Amino acid sequence: MKPRNQGPKLAILFACLVVAAAAVLCLIKFAYEPIAKKAFSSIAAGAQLGNIIFVVCIALAVIIPLIIAVKLCRLYNNKTDSESIIGSTMIGRLASSFREYKKYVYLTPLCVILESIMDTFIPLLTGILIDQGVKQTNMPFIIRIGLVLLGCAVVSLGLGMLTGLFSARCSAGYAANLRHDLFYKAQTYSFANIDKFSTGSIVTRLTTDVGNVQMAFMAAIRVAVRCPVMLILALMMSFSINSELSLVFLGAIPILGVGLFIIMKYSRPVFKKVFKMFDRLNTDVQENVRGVRVVKSFVREEHEKEKFGKDVDDIFFGFRKAERILAFNRPLMQFCMYGSKLLVCWLGARLIIESGETAMTTGQLSALLTYTLQILMSLMMLSQIFVMLTMSRASMDRVDEMLLETPTITDPEDPVTEVKDGSVTFKDVVFSYGKHGDKPVLDHVDLSIKSGETIGIIGGTGSSKSSFVSLIPRLYDVIGGSVEVGGVDVRDYDIEALRASVAMVLQKNEVFSGTIRENLLWGNPNATDEEIRHCCHIADADGFIMERPDGYDTFIEQSGTNVSGGQKQRLCIARALLKKPKILILDDSTSAVDTETDAKIRAGLKNYMPETTKFIIAQRISSVQDSDRIIVMDEGRVTAFGTHDELMKTSDIYREVYWSQQKGGERLEA
C-alpha cells in the first residue's frame, strides 16, 4: 500500500463539491429569477439586501463545509510517531481500501446533493401553488404546478433510492475491502507481531471494529453530506423568499449550534468513560462464566455478585450522567424551532398585512415555515453525526494500527531458495522477546548439529526450550549471533522455502474445522492417499482414524473438540511429517500420549526418516534418552549437551530429572 496523503485531498474534494452545488444553485436562481419576478409582483423591496445576503450565503456555503472537513481531518489525522509514514494519514490509509468502490464514494454524495436540491425546491413551489393557484382558485395553474411538484418528488425519490443503493454497495464493498486488507495484513505478521496484538485482539479488529468503521462511513457519506448541503440550500431559499424574515434564522442557528456544541463537548468524555466500564463488565462476566467451577468450588458467588453489582452501578450512573446531558438536545432544538416559527409568523403576518400581500404572501409564509424545520433539523442531525463519528474513532484507530504494523520478518532480497541439508548451527545466539535491554531469553548459545541427528531437549518450565527451537524456522529473529540451517543464515532464506524444509509441531496444537484429510493436506496439498496413510502410520494415528466410521473423512469440529488431546497431537505430527522436512521439531508434542506410543512414534521417525534432523522437546526422560545427543537447558542457557550416558555422569540437572521420574519405577527400564 502506497502511503498517500489523502486527507487534505478529500477535504478539497468535499469543498469542490459544495462549490459546485453553490454554482448550480446560482444558475437556478438566475434562471428562475424571471419567473419569480413575474410570479411575485414585488420582490424589489428586499432585493438589494437579499442579493448581498445571497453572496454571504454562498461564501458560508464554502466556508462551513471547509471548516467541517478540516475539523474532521484534524480529528482523524493524528500523525503517528513512526518515521516511515510521516505524510501519510489515518484517513488516507483507511481510504486506500475504497478501490473499485471509489466511484460510489463520489456518486453517493453527488446524488445526496441533487436530492437535497429537489427537497428544498418543493416548499418553494408549494408556496407558489398556494398563492397563484389556491388563492386565485386557478385550477389549471394548480394542476400545472402540481405536476411540476410531482415531477420534483419523483426525481427526488429516484435520487434518494440511488443514494440508498450506491451507499449500500459502497459501504458493504468498503467493509469487505477493509476486512480483506486486514486479513491479508495479518497473514504477513510474524510471531512477534502476533504476540504484540494477541490473537483475540486481531479477531476483534477484523470483526467488531470493521463493523463500526463501516457504520460510521455509511453515516458520513449520506447524512454528513446531506445536512450541511440541506442547511445551506434551505437558508438560500428562505433568503430568496424574504431576506429580512430570514434574518431570524441567523439568530436561531448560532443559538442551536452553540448549544449542541456544548452538549457534545460535555457528553463525549462521559460516554468514553462509560464504554470503558462496559469493557470491564464484559470481562467480569466472561471470567465468571468461564470460571464457574472455580467460583462455585470456592463458594465465591456473593463476592462475584458484589463485583458485578459495582460494574452495573458504575454503568448506570455513567450512562445516566451522559444521557442526561443529551436530554437537552431535543428541547433545545424545539425551543429554537418554535421560537423561529413564532417570530416568522409574527413578522410575516405583519409584512403580509402591511404590504397587502405584495412584499410577502401567505404561500411564502408557509414555505418559510417548512424551511425553518429543514434548517434546524439538518443542524441537529449534523451534531449527532459528529458524536457518532467521534465514537467510531477508537475503532478506526485500532484498524489503522493493524494496517500500520510492519511485519518484523520479511524475505531478504535475493533469497536462497533451497535448504541443502538438515544441519543446524547456533553461533553465539542471543534472543529476547522484548527490546534489546531486556533480560535475554537465550543467552549466548553456541551449538552445532549435524544433519540427520536426533536431538533431545530437556529443561524446566521457563528454561527457553521452545524459544530455542522457534529460531530454527525463523519464527523469531535473533538479537545477536546467528542461526544457520544447511550452512546458510536463516535470514538469507526465502521464508517459505525455509519453513517448507523445517517442520515444527507447536506446543499449542491447532487443528482446523474440516475433515482429517483436509487437515493433513496442510502438510502437502498434493499428497496421495498412500503418503497420508504412511505418515499417519508413523505418527501412530492411522489406527484411531480408521476406527472412526468415516475414517479419513471424519469431520473435525472447530478447535478439534471431537478428538482427544493425544489424538490431536498425533494428527499434528502426521501433518508435519507430510512435508517431508529436512528438519523436524517436536515441541512437547507427545505429552498426552502414553510412553509406549511415544516410543513407537520415535522408532518410526528413526526408521522412516533417517536423514531428517529431529529435535524432540519433552518432559519425560524416556522420550529423549535414546536421542543421539541431548541438550539440557536451564534459564536460557545450554548447561549440558551430550548423550544420555555422558549427561548421567556430567549433568546434575539431568540426573535430578532422571531420578525424579524413575522413583520406584525401575520397571520402565525393562
Add this chain to the structure above:
Amino acid sequence: MKRNFAYSPPGGGRHAPRGPREKITMKSVKTLGRVLGMLFKEYWFLLLIVGITTVLSSLANTRGSMFLQELVDDYIVPMIGKPNAEGYSQLLKAIFYMGLIYLVGVGSTFLHNWLMISVGQGMLRKVRARVFNKLQSLPVKYFDQHGYGNIMSLFTNDVSTLRQLISQSIPQLVTSIVTIVIVFVNMLRLSGWLTVVVLCFIALMFIFTALLGGKSGKYYIKQQASLGELNGYIEETINGQRVVKVFCHEDKAKADFDVKNEELRRNATRANSFANVVMPLMNNLGNIQYVVLAVVGGALAVSGVGGMTIGTIIAFLQLSRNFSMPVSQVSEQVNHIVLAMAGADRLFQVIDEVPEDDEGTIDLVNIKKDLDEIVEVEEHTGAWAWKIPAENGGFTYKRLCGDVILTDVDFSYVEGKQVLYDISIDAERGEKVAFVGATGAGKTTITNLLNRFYDIQDGTITYDGIDIKDIKKSALRRSLGIVLQDVNLFTGTVRDNIRYGRLDATDEEIVAAAKLANAHGFIEMLPDGYDTVLEGDGSGLSQGQRQLIAIARAAVADPPVMILDEATSSIDTRTETIVQRGMDQLMHGRTVFVIAHRLSTVMNSDLIMVLEHGHIVERGNHDQLIEQQGIYYRLYTGAFQLD
C-alpha cells in the same frame, strides 16, 4: 461463540427496518406484557408523568400547526390592506399565547427525556443484576448445557436489544401513536375530505414498508448468517495463525477468506439496499401526498365544497407533514419490538431458571485448634467442625475428619446414558486416593459428585458419616479445595488471584501459600511481583505458571479435603516434584483425591482406582496393582495406552 460478536449491521440510520418481520406470536405478546409489567411495577409514577408529558408535547406541536389556520383565516386575511392596531394587539396576544403553549411543550419534552433516562437505565441495571445474580445461583449443569458464547451474548446482545426497546422503541412508539391520534382528530376537525386522501397515503406507506421490510429482512438474515460464518472463520484462522505460519498456509487461508468475505459483501449490499430505500421512499411519498393534498384542497376551495379556506389548506399541509413521520416510525418500531422480544425472552428464561436446590442444613465452621472440646470461632484456624442443627433449635458440633465414603453410586448426566456404575470408595482421613483411566472413563465425574456440581441418581455419598445432601452446598464446597486442569484466573493482581481462595487471608499467608506451591520464585520475577496485574485469564503467563497460581489459591483456602484434577499436568516433572513436596506437606493429615495422566503423580497414593467405562475395574496401592498384572500394570509398563 458466533453470537458473541456484538455487531449491529449498518442499516441506514433509524429509519431502516433491520430485522426480519417476525410473526407477532402469543409468546412475544406475553413477553412484551412482562417487560411492560416490570416497568410499570417499578416505575409507575415516573411512567405516569412520562405519559402526561408525551401527550402535552404532542398537543403543543399539533396546536402549533393548527395555529397556522387561525393566523391566516382570523388575522391575515381579514386584515390584508386594512392593518389596525387592535388587530395587531390581538395577533400579538395569540402569538404570546401560542408561545406559552410551546414553552409547555418544550418543558414536557425535556421532562420526558430526563425521566425516561432514569426509567430505561434503571431497568437495565435491575435486569443486568438480576440475570447475573440468577446465574450465580444456577447449577454447573446449566453452564455445561448452555455454552459460554450463549451466556455471554445475554449480556452483550440481549441486554442491548432490551435497552433499545425500553429507551427507544417503546417511547417512540407511544409518542408516534399519541401524535397520530391527536393529528388525526385535528385533521378530521379541519377537513374530512382531505383526511380521506391522507388515509389512502397511510395505507400506501404501510404496504411499502411491509414489502421492503420483508425483502430487507430476508437478506438481513442471510447477511447475519454469512457474517457469523466469516467471523467464525476469522476466529479459527487467527487463533491458529501460528500454525498457518509454520505451514506457510497463508495463501490458502487468504483464498478461503476471500470467498466468505465476498459472500458477506453480497448479502450485506442487498440487505442494506432495501433498508436504505425505505427512508427516501417515505419522505417522497410524504411529498407526493403534500402535492395531492394541495391539488385536492385547491379543487375543493375552487368548487367551494366543505368550506375549504386558505388557512385550512395551509394548516392541513403542515399537519400532513407531522403525520407521515410517525406513521413510518410505527411500522419500524413494531418491527424492532418483535425482534427485541426474542432477546427479552432469553433473559426471562434465565430469570425463570430454577436455582440450584440446597436442602442441606449442616454448616461448616472454624473451631479452636488443639482443643478437646469444640469451640466455634469466626476467624480461620485450619481446624473445622460440622455445625448440625438439633431439633430443639440448638446446635451440635461434629469435628471434621475427612472420611469420604461413596457407596454404590450410579450417575448419568443425561437420562439413559449412564456414566458411573456402582462406584464404592472408602477414603479415610489423611488418605491419598487416585483415579486413573482413559478420557471419558468418569474420573472427573466422580469429583463433580463430591462437591455436588451434579447429584447422584443412586447410592450414597457420606462425609464424616453425614450424607452430603444434608450439608449446605456452600459448606460442602468450602470444605473441598479443587485445582482443575483448566486454570481460570481473574483480571486483577496476582495477590488478588491467590486471595480468591480465602478473602480474609493476610499478605503473609498469601506469600506462604505461594511458596508452598513453588510459585513464589516466578511471581517475584514478574514486573510488579505480587502486584502484577493479570489480564485476559493470565495470558502473559505460561500454562505451568498459571497452574502454580491455582495451586497457591487452593493452598491459601487451606481446605480439609482436596481434589486435584490433572493439577500438575502442565508443570514439568522437576517442578512437579517440588510442588508435590509442598502439597504433601499441606495435605498431611487430610484427604486428597488425585486425577492424573502421569503415573508418576499417582504412584505414591494410598489407594489407586482404575476406571474403565464408568466401572472401577481395579483398586489397590501401587504395589498391589503391579502385582495384579492388570490394566494398571500394562499402563505402567507402557503396554496399554490411555487414549
